[in-house]
Amino acid sequence: MRKKKQIPDLHYLYEASVQGVETDLDFAARVFKNKRGRKPTDLREDFCGTAALACEWVRRSPKHRAWGIDIDRPTLDWGLEHNVSQLGPKAGPLKLLCADVMKVKTPPPDLVMALNFSYCIFKTREQLRCYFKKAYTTLNADGLFIVDLYGGTEAIEAKLEPRDVEAFTAADGTKVPAFEYIWDQAEYNVINHHVVNHIHFKVPGIRKIKKAFTYDWRLWTLPEIQELLIEAGFKSAEVYLHDWDKDGESDDIYRRRTNYENALGWVAYIVGIK
Ligand SMILES: C[S@@+](CC[C@H](N)C(=O)[O-])C[C@H]1O[C@@H](n2cnc3c(N)ncnc32)[C@H](O)[C@@H]1O
Known part of the structure; x- marks a missing residue:
């Protein structure tokens, strides 16, 4: 199998x-x-x-x-x-x-x-x-x-920024395949500069992990x-x-x-x- x-x-x-x-x-x-x-x-x-x-x-x-x-x-x-x-x-x-x-x-x-x-x-x-x-x-x-x-001027824009990360072997010997990292600036409040950002991952042939991490911040x-x-x-x-x-x-x-x-x-x- x-x-x-x-x-x-x-x-x-x-x-x-x-x-x-x-x-x-x-x-x-x-x-x-x-x-x-x-x-x-x-x-x-x-x-x-x-x-x-x-x-x-x-x-x-x-x-x-x-x-x-x-x-x-x-x-x-x-x-x-x-x-x-x-x-x-x-x-x-x-x-x-x-x-x-x-x-x-x-x-x-x-x-x-x-x-x-x-x-x-x-x-x-x-x-x-x-x-x-x-x-x-x-x-x-x-x-x-x-x-x-x-x-920067894009820091307060809603945007999805994908970046490819190459396959690597981690320090403990784990083999990690190539994947896509996606930085998602989802929310920005003009009044108080509060933002909500997410990190998504896409591992080809496996699946997309939506909102792997979420950050609720004030953008100082x-x-x-x-x-x-x-x-x-x-x-x-x-x-x-x-x-x-x-x-x-x-x-x-x-x-x-x-x-x-x-x-x-x-x-x-x-x-x-x-
Ligand atoms: C954005 S991650 C940063 C991890 C790492 N410093 C890095 O550079 O990638 C934020 C971390 O802060 C921790 N955290 C949040 N509030 C905290 C607090 N009041 N005291 C200690 N750790 C906290 C969370 O558990 C999380 O692991």
């Missing part, structure tokens, strides 16, 4: 479509070294999900330690089983905590990173300032806080994020943005900007400096 083709676990598809942990960590280490004249060793990943970033951090050096915080037990368990388990003895300095980022206490790290726009769940200035204050007090005396944000703006970081206590807030390659895609090289062309779509890092 022919075996029915199985859909790969959605977390494999998510990580391959959305995350770029190498770029994120190269950026964080570079900016930290420039600002502080030393290498960072301790990182806290807020909203860590499957903790891919925290795992890559401890994999990079035996001097590194990491804490990953997420409120969702099943997602953390998936990360433990498929990402942390691949680290072997290198997993020693990594702690995953199932907790609310607003409440949890960890030792003070050099870096707090909250990526893939996760903090956009906070929809009022009051809530976001509170979260930024939390990051400020968590960090050690010369720590940096790094978040990201997407924007860069000036709002910078202002709230300062209000939360950070001495300064800097915006880093990429340039474009010959195909008009991000070149993934992030430089500090105080002015930027009004492009269709961009992703920025914002750094809160203590």
Whole structure:
């Protein structure tokens, strides 16, 4: 009897479509070294999900330690089983905590990173300032806080953006076939900038997974994020943005900007400096 083709676990598809942990960590280490004249060793990943970033951090050096915080037990368990388990003895300095980022206490790290726009769940200035204050007090005396944000003229348009992802073998040996990742900007409220976005996947020969992930966010703006970081206590807030390659895609090289062309779509890092 022919075996029915199985859909790969959605977390494999998510990580391959959305995350770029190498770029994120190269950026964080570079900016930290420039600002502080030393290498960072301790990182806290807020909203860590499957903790891919925290795992890559401890994999990079035996001097590194990491804490990953997420409120969702099943997602953390998936990360433990498929990402942390691949680290072997290198997993020693990594702690995953199932907790609310607003409440949890960890030792003070050099870096707090909250990526893939996760903090956009906070929809009022009051809530976001509170979260930024939390990051400020968590960090050690010369720590940096790094978040990201997407924007551009297309960021507030209803759109379905498909992208092909090539077949790959995951770190745990799982073979994932080529698939299509579809970013769906479904709703945008002009009055309060609340958005609802979905991620769909289409795996050829298997099926389409509609609304694999849904995000109910406030789409903040860069000036709002910078202002709230300062209000939360950070001495300064800097915006880093990429340039474009010959195909008009991000070149993934992030430089500090105080002015930027009004492009269709961009992703920025914002750094809160203590
Ligand atoms: C958009 S995912 C981001 C995952 C990962 N950081 C990334 O870069 O892809 C958001 C994650 O935040 C978690 N989350 C939501 N509210 C949270 C909270 N208050 N405290 C901790 N984690 C939270 C969710 O469980 C989810 O795994």
